[in-house]
Amino acid sequence: MASTQTWSEGNGTNAGTETTSRAEANWKNVDDSTTAYSSSPITAGNNSFSKYQAIKYAGTFNSLSALTYKVSTNAPGTGLSVVAAVITAATPATPTTTATGDSAASTTGTSANFVHTNTWSSVFAAGSATGGPNDATSWYGQAYRTQLQTTGSAAPGDITSVTITATWTES
Amino acid sequence: MVVPRDSSVEAEYADGYVHSELELGDVPQFGQGNVLTDILSGKLEKEHGRMVRFSCFWKLKRHDVDWTKLPKNARPIRFRHGVSVQDVVTGETWSGWAGVDFGAQWNDRLGRSKKAIRELR
Numbered sequence: 001m002a003s004t005q006t007w008s009e010g011n012g013t014n015a016g017t018e019t020t021s022r023a024e025a026n027w028k029n030v031d032d033s034t035t036a037y038s039s040s041p042i043t044a045g046n047n048s049f050s051k052y053q054a055i056k057y058a059g060t061f062n063s064l065s066a067l068t069y070k071v072s073t074n075a076p077g078t079g080l081s082v083v084a085a086v087i088t089a090a091t092p093a094t095p096t097t098t099a100t101g102d103s104a105a106s107t108t109g110t111s112a113n114f115v116h117t118n119t120w121s122s123v124f125a126a127g128s129a130t131g132g133p134n135d136a137t138s139w140y141g142q143a144y145r146t147q148l149q150t151t152g153s154a155a156p157g158d159i160t161s162v163t164i165t166a167t168w169t170e171s
Numbered sequence: 172m173v174v175p176r177d178s179s180v181e182a183e184y185a186d187g188y189v190h191s192e193l194e195l196g197d198v199p200q201f202g203q204g205n206v207l208t209d210i211l212s213g214k215l216e217k218e219h220g221r222m223v224r225f226s227c228f229w230k231l232k233r234h235d236v237d238w239t240k241l242p243k244n245a246r247p248i249r250f251r252h253g254v255s256v257q258d259v260v261t262g263e264t265w266s267g268w269a270g271v272d273f274g275a276q277w278n279d280r281l282g283r284s285k286k287a288i289r290e291l292r
Contacts, residue, residue, distance in 0.1 A: 001197035002178070002205070005255040005266045025262045055255055060197045060205035133204035162259045167269070170251040171207055 003134070003170055004059040009033045010052035010120060010143060013094050018120035020056070027051060027148035031095040044079065044156070048148040049095045052087065054123050055141040055166040057134070064131035066169040068109035069144040075104075076162050079154030086112045087143040090124050100147050109167065112142040132170075141166060178251045178271040178291075180227050182210045182238075185220025193228075210247055227273040229291040236275055236287070245277040248288060 009019045011031050019033040026037035027048035042048050057064065074082040084105035093100070113127030116137055123140045131139045146164065181191040192206040199208050209215060216222060225236045225247045238245065250273075255266040274288040 002251065003253070005253070007255070007257055007264060022262065025257060026259055060199065062204045062208045062211070133208060135203050159260065161261070163256050164259060165257075166253075166255045168253045170253050171249055 001060045003057045003061040003064070005166070006056050006058070008054050008056050008120065008123075008140070010054075010092075010123075011095065014091050014121070015052040015093075015095055015124075015143070016121045025051075025053075027146070029097065042148065042150060044150055044154040045152040046150060047097045047099055049097055050093070050100050050145055050147045051095065052092065052143045052145050053164070054143045055168075057131070057139040057141075059134065061132050061134050062171040063133065064114055064139060064168055064170055065129065066167075067112045067114060067141050068167050069112055069141070070107055070109045070165050070167075071105040071146070072107065072161070072163040072165070074107060076148075076159045077155060079151040080159060081149045082146060082162065083149060084110070084144060084146040086110055087124050087145055088113075088126055090121075092124050092143070092145070099149060100145060102145060102147065105146060110144075112144065115140045115142060141168075177229050178227065178249070178268050180207055180210070180225065180247070180249050180273075182215070182222050182226070182247070183224040184215060184222055188215070188219040190215055207247070207249055225275070227271060227291065229271055229273075234273060234289060234291065236273075238275075241275055242277045242279075245275045248272065248274050248276055248286070 011017050022033035028037040028040040029042050030040040031049040082105045083102040085102040114131030115123050115127040127142050179192040183189045197205045222238045227234050251271050252269040254269050257264040270292040276286045
């Protein structure tokens with residue numbers, strides 16, 4: 001069976017409400033995981049709402065280690081940039097369109113720790129470099145905050161495909 | 172025919188018993204973790220004798236370590252390299268294994284750590 005993985009998103013005040021089954025994961029001009037991005041587009045010169053996501057492990061495993069997050073590109077078009085950070089502290093900023101101040105998202109991998117909790121708000125924590133074994137309490141990766149930032153030169157329309165990837169080692 | 176799932180492991184013991192991740196659905200028989208946790212615990216050796224083979228499946232092939240040729244302090248190693256990808260635009264997600272490192276670790280007579288690892292990709 002091994003581990004199974006899903007992605008959770010944090011919305012609302014301090015990103016404290018977990019959505020486990022997202023209908024819409026795109027960057028957009030609203031803080032939720034349901035509204036179609038086409039209904040809440042980002043206008044050139046503005047930013048998306050910051051988005052908090054974390055990988056969540058279920059299934060069976062002996063140990064987890066070496067977790068990283070990365071994006072396929074941090075410059076998906078003219079006037080577009082993706083910034084990101086792994087959130088290590090409690091009570092993160094509530095999602096807004098204000099620039100997060102994060103650096104360009106890594107395309108090679110940013111290290112993250114594992115957090116052992118059944119409470120989503122506790123995912124915003126220092127965590128530990130290794131996790132497991134599986135038990136009745138969930139294992140998450142630390143939350144990964146991303147934001148699509150634009151300049152006035154951004155072209156209208158959909159952006160090209162961007163992927164967010166988590167990699168880890170598991171025994 | 173049961174097709175071995177990539178990166179799953181099994182161990183065979185002196186009395187012929189095979190502890191198979193695939194057959195057990197990776198459900199551990201001795202508490203938390205998985206079938207590898209069972210094998211690492213050494214508890215199966217009390218009932219079935221010394222482990223004689225440790226195997227890992229990858230791309231429809233079984234890779235074996237002859238455990239009878241290793242020191243008694245040898246420990247099995249199986250590290251899966253996991254990948255989970257989400258497409259931000261389409262919302263599609265998929266997960267899989269990029270590879271698996273498989274083999275054994277032991278200490279020699281001078282206490283030095285030794286490894287024999289195969290990087291299956």
